[in-house]
Structures are given as structure tokens and as C-alpha cells.
Amino acid sequence: MAGEGMAFFSFAWWEIFLGGISTLAVFSFLYRENPFYRFFEHLYIGIATGWGIIAAVRNFLWPRVFKPLLGADLMVFPDGSLSQPYNQAYLLFLLPMSFGLLYYAILSKRHSWLAQLVIGFELGYAGGLAFKGTFIELLPQLFDSFRPLYVPGSAAESLANIVFVLTLTSSMVYFFFTFKRTPGGIVSRCSGVGRWMMMGCFGAFFGSTIMARMALLVERLDFLIHQWAALFY
Amino acid sequence: MFSFLERVDRRIIYILVAVSVAVPLIFNVSLRPAPMATADAFFTAVERLEPGKIVLISADFGPGTLAENRPQAELAIEHLMRKRIGFAMISVYALASPFLRQLPEDVAARLEREMPGQKWEYGKDWINLGFQPGGMIAIQGIAKAEDMRVFLKTDANNIPLEDLPLMKDVKSIKDISLLMQFTGLLGVFNAWVQYFQGPLFLHGCTSVTIPEAFIYFSSKQIAGFFEGIAGAAWYEVMLSERFPQRGSYNVALRVNTGLSFAHLVVLAFIVLGNAGLLFGRRKE
Missing domain, CATH: 1.10.287 (Helix Hairpins)
Structure with a gap:
């Protein structure tokens, strides 16, 4: 067990101890809303946000942008010469950086229109990338939806393919809203089948969501029992 | 009543x-878990790997999905280390940074205790490329880079990639045999599917996204995946049967x-x- 044999009040001891207290604080919500829970909820949000900022600065902004831009990655020899000449192309970094900083104009009533330029640029490139990505992602799935209804020598696969095609077509019919449906008609019946198929799918999603949430509970209890409680015996 | x-x-x-x-x-x-074809496929894909090319492991998870994604990633890393396949850890999710460092170190320490005399070293057996901001742009950049060592420059510890033995023969996406991606985040998995075309793709999802992951498995966009913690449990059974010296350790x-x-x-x-x-x- 992780807590066993750990030096009292070492960094690792405090790490597990505070982790246990935070977990119990969050669990206290199950009894009722309380200030203890509220405090740790805000603490977690703050830590997660701060962590994201520091991670971006440490792993990207400093080593890949500011360090080369400021020439901090160059070694200065005792005679004052540099290990290699400063690459002035890095100054071009200032252009996208200045453009990006316009986002903060959103804080000013008078200059907020400048932020719209950045937002527009962002929407443009994200839209372009998403357009390309969607095709790359969905085309193989589209091809996969063309399945033989009869697979020689495999009744199970044939049945699976029939159920697949029935589910696909009936679910698609459910979303045809461009023509009138007569009650009891083929389109209406097919749409009803599609509705039931989707209900089954939603059931699977709901069940798997419960499973995911339960897994979180089990992991936390495992931590409390095998690591946190072990600190005290 | x-x-x-x-x-x-x-x-x-x-x-x-x-x-x-x-x-x-x-x-x-x-309890012994139910067998899962998807985890079987994951296991077979790792078993077929030969040393030479590296595996890229994208651990895009944080504390929110730790319960399911961490055991998945830990077992996959253990399998790679036992087979002496080199791998690089990476993430496009900031909160994953501690796990990129901690997971391989923990597994290596456990394996060294199990097999005295054997060593797994940072730089030779695995590297940590750290958190890469920019999401889909970062993924696309890595996929298109002619020389990954020039594009990424350094690892998470600011060591130039050229100085790491594992990266000696790794230049482009063609030198990556397999991509393993673990996440519970919507959109991140899709971004890897969309922009990292080429290497075989293995996935570890949380239980919430299991029904969705089957679509990608059926269309062969992913070669295998872990169905939440249950998939990882079945993988652990297979791993223990393949490597009996593993003993009773279970994650x-x-x-x-x-x-x-x-x-x-x-x-x-x-x-x-x-x-x-x-x-x-x-x-x-």
C-alpha cells in the first residue's frame, strides 16, 4: 500500500493526505450542499485553470516562442561572442502575436471591433480544418455502411448486417421531415422502428455513462482505502 | 407494504x-472479467509489433477520467516495456502533463523490482514529448513534419530530441508504427483520427464513449480499443497469462x-x- 512506511509529514505524505481530504470534501455533497464542498470545488477549478496556463507557458510559449525570440537559447562566450548568430526570422513571431493580442480589445467598448478580426480568423481556419477533417473521418464510416445482407457461411454475420442496415435506414427515415407522413403508412412505420432503435442506443449511452461515473467512485474509494487510510496505521 | x-x-x-x-x-x-474482442484486437496489435519503429502514446486525460484512462495507459505501457518497444508520451491536454512523466516511471520501477538486473531508461526506452498546445493544429503539425526532431525541437525536460537515443532514427510519421490514444474528452479522439493518418490506431475510451468507439472499430479506423475499465481488466488478464511472472499485481x-x-x-x-x-x- 502506498501510504505504508511513508515518512510522516513528507511531501508524499501531505500529497496523499490532502488528496483524501479533497475527496471527502467532494463526497460531502452527497449528504447536502455545504461550504466545505463549495471551497474545494472552487479550489479545483482554480488549480485546473492555473495549471493550464503554466503548462502552456512552460511547454510551449517559453521554449518555442520567447526563448528563440529573445535569443535566450544562444550561449554567450566569455569574449562576448554568441554560439551562433541570432536568427532575425524569429522577429516574424511578433506579427501573429500582435494580431492575437487584439483579442483583448474585447475588454474595451470603443475598440471591441478589433477582437472580431481575431474571432473571424479563428472561425475561418477552424471551419476549414473541420471541413477537411469531417470528410476524412466520415468517409470510411460511410463505406463501412454498405454491407452484404447475406454472408456465405456465416449466419451470425448475415444477421448482424441485416440488423445494422435496418437500424441505419430506419433511423435515417426518422429524420426525413420533408414529406407528409400518413399514420399507418410505410414511412411512418419505418420511422417508428427508427425511434425504437435510437431508444436502444440512448439506453446503451445512459448505461455506459453510469458505468463511467461508478468507475470514478470505485477509483476514489480505492484511493481512500489503500492509500489515504494507510497513512494512519 | x-x-x-x-x-x-x-x-x-x-x-x-x-x-x-x-x-x-x-x-x-x-472477479475474472468477461472476454472482449476489442481488447483482444488491441493486445494482438501490440504483440505483433517488432522493435525498430516507435509507438506514440497520446495520454489526453486528466483527473476527471483518471479512473478509467490511467489503468488503460499503464497496462499498454507495461506491455510495450515488457516487449522492449520504444515509445514517446505526448498529450494535447494540459492536465495530462504529470501522467506523461509519472506513468512510464512507475511501470519501469515495478518491472525493475520484478526483474532484478534489467533496466528501462528514459531516452532509450521511452521519452516524454510533453503537453502540446493547439489541439488539432499541433496534431496536424506532427503528422506533416518532415523531421519531427526539428518540429518539436525538445522533449518535456528541454533536452534536444536529437540527443535522445530513441529518436536517432525517428524522423517522420512513417517511423511511428502505432498510435495509442487514451481519452474521455469529446473531440480530442476525433482530432487524432482526422489528422494523424498512417500508423495503426489503438484507442482507450471511457465507458461513456464505448458505443461511439464501436463505429470507428467497425469501419477499421481503429484496430482495437479498451471498453472503459472493463476492457482494461480483460487486457490485464491477457497480460498476466502472457507474462506469468507478473504475479498477482492488478491495476x-x-x-x-x-x-x-x-x-x-x-x-x-x-x-x-x-x-x-x-x-x-x-x-x-
Whole structure:
């Protein structure tokens, strides 16, 4: 067990101890809303946000942008010469950086229109990338939806393919809203089948969501029992 | 008589679920999980790997999905280390940074205890490329880079990639045999599918996204995947059978067993609640 044999009040001891207290604080919500829970909820949000900022600065902004831009990655020899000449192309970094900083104009009533330029640029490139990505992602799935209804020598696969095609077509019919449906008609019946198929799918999603949430509970209890409680015996 | 079943306080249900989960954890009970074809496919893909090319592991998870994604990633890393396949850790999710460092170190330490005399070293057996901001742009950049060592420059410890033995023969995406991606985040998995075309793709998802992951498995966009913690538990059984020296150590089986007990309690309450409703109505 992780807590066993750990030096009292070492960094690792405090790490597990505070982790246990935070977990119990969050669990206290199950009894009722309380200030203890509220405090740790805000603490977690703050830590997660701060962590994201520091991670971006440490792993990207400093080593890949500011360090080369400021020439901090160059070694200065005792005679004052540099290990290699400063690459002035890095100054071009200032252009996208200045453009990006316009986002903060959103804080000013008078200059907020400048932020719209950045937002527009962002929407443009994200839209372009998403357009390309969607095709790359969905085309193989589209091809996969063309399945033989009869697979020689495999009744199970044939049945699976029939159920697949029935589910696909009936679910698609459910979303045809461009023509009138007569009650009891083929389109209406097919749409009803599609509705039931989707209900089954939603059931699977709901069940798997419960499973995911339960897994979180089990992991936390495992931590409390095998690591946190072990600190005290 | 049965009407009280409709008015059971939710806190009593919480306590019963907690107790049902805690008991198997305290007594270290572990049940054999159901076999899973998707985890089998994951296992086979790793077994077929030959040393030479590296594996890219994108651990895009944080504390929110740690319960499921961490055992998945840990088992996959263990499998790679036992087979002496080099790998690089990376993430496009900031909160994953500690796990990129910690996971391989923990597994290497455990394996070194199990096999005295053998060593797994940073730089030779694995590297940490760290958190890469920019999401899909970062993924696309890595996929298109002619020389990854020039594009990424350094690892998470600011060591130039050219100085790391593992990266000696790795230039482009063609030198990556496999991509393993672990996440519970919407959109991140799709971004890897869309922009990292080429290497075989293996995925570890949380239980929430299992039904969705089957679409990608069926269309062969992913070659195998872990169905939440249950998939990881089955993988652990296969790993223990393949490497019997592993002993009784378990990382996913324990959680999966607790989960099974919790499900039984939930099912019991669903049955009892409905029974209460049914008998209550009949009485009326």
C-alpha cells in the first residue's frame, strides 16, 4: 500500500493526505450542499485553470516562442561572442502575436471591433480544418455502411448486417421531415422502428455513462482505502 | 407494504453503493472479467509489433477520467516495456502533463523490482514529448513534419530530441508504427483520427464513449480499443497469462470488480423500486 512506511509529514505524505481530504470534501455533497464542498470545488477549478496556463507557458510559449525570440537559447562566450548568430526570422513571431493580442480589445467598448478580426480568423481556419477533417473521418464510416445482407457461411454475420442496415435506414427515415407522413403508412412505420432503435442506443449511452461515473467512485474509494487510510496505521 | 420502496432516501442508496464497492476493495477480491474482442484486437496489435519503429502514446486525460484512462495507459505501457518497444508520451491536454512523466516511471520501477538486473531508461526506452498546445493544429503539425526532431525541437525536460537515443532514427510519421490514444474528452479522439493518418490506431475510451468507439472499430479506423475499465481488466488478464511472472499485481481488475458489485446494487434498487411501484398501484 502506498501510504505504508511513508515518512510522516513528507511531501508524499501531505500529497496523499490532502488528496483524501479533497475527496471527502467532494463526497460531502452527497449528504447536502455545504461550504466545505463549495471551497474545494472552487479550489479545483482554480488549480485546473492555473495549471493550464503554466503548462502552456512552460511547454510551449517559453521554449518555442520567447526563448528563440529573445535569443535566450544562444550561449554567450566569455569574449562576448554568441554560439551562433541570432536568427532575425524569429522577429516574424511578433506579427501573429500582435494580431492575437487584439483579442483583448474585447475588454474595451470603443475598440471591441478589433477582437472580431481575431474571432473571424479563428472561425475561418477552424471551419476549414473541420471541413477537411469531417470528410476524412466520415468517409470510411460511410463505406463501412454498405454491407452484404447475406454472408456465405456465416449466419451470425448475415444477421448482424441485416440488423445494422435496418437500424441505419430506419433511423435515417426518422429524420426525413420533408414529406407528409400518413399514420399507418410505410414511412411512418419505418420511422417508428427508427425511434425504437435510437431508444436502444440512448439506453446503451445512459448505461455506459453510469458505468463511467461508478468507475470514478470505485477509483476514489480505492484511493481512500489503500492509500489515504494507510497513512494512519 | 411496498410503498416505502418508492421513498427510500437517496443517501441510503449512496451508503449501500459505497459499502458494496468498499467490501471487495478491502478484502482484495477480484472477479475474472468477461472476454472482449476489442481488447483482444488491441493486445494482438501490440504483440505483433517488432522493435525498430516507435509507438506514440497520446495520454489526453486528466483527473476527471483518471479512473478509467490511467489503468488503460499503464497496462499498454507495461506491455510495450515488457516487449522492449520504444515509445514517446505526448498529450494535447494540459492536465495530462504529470501522467506523461509519472506513468512510464512507475511501470519501469515495478518491472525493475520484478526483474532484478534489467533496466528501462528514459531516452532509450521511452521519452516524454510533453503537453502540446493547439489541439488539432499541433496534431496536424506532427503528422506533416518532415523531421519531427526539428518540429518539436525538445522533449518535456528541454533536452534536444536529437540527443535522445530513441529518436536517432525517428524522423517522420512513417517511423511511428502505432498510435495509442487514451481519452474521455469529446473531440480530442476525433482530432487524432482526422489528422494523424498512417500508423495503426489503438484507442482507450471511457465507458461513456464505448458505443461511439464501436463505429470507428467497425469501419477499421481503429484496430482495437479498451471498453472503459472493463476492457482494461480483460487486457490485464491477457497480460498476466502472457507474462506469468507478473504475479498477482492488478491495476484494473480491482476497480472492475468494485464496479461489478456497484452495478449489482444499482440493479437491485431498480428491481425493488419498480416492484414497489407495481405493488403500490395494485393496492390502490
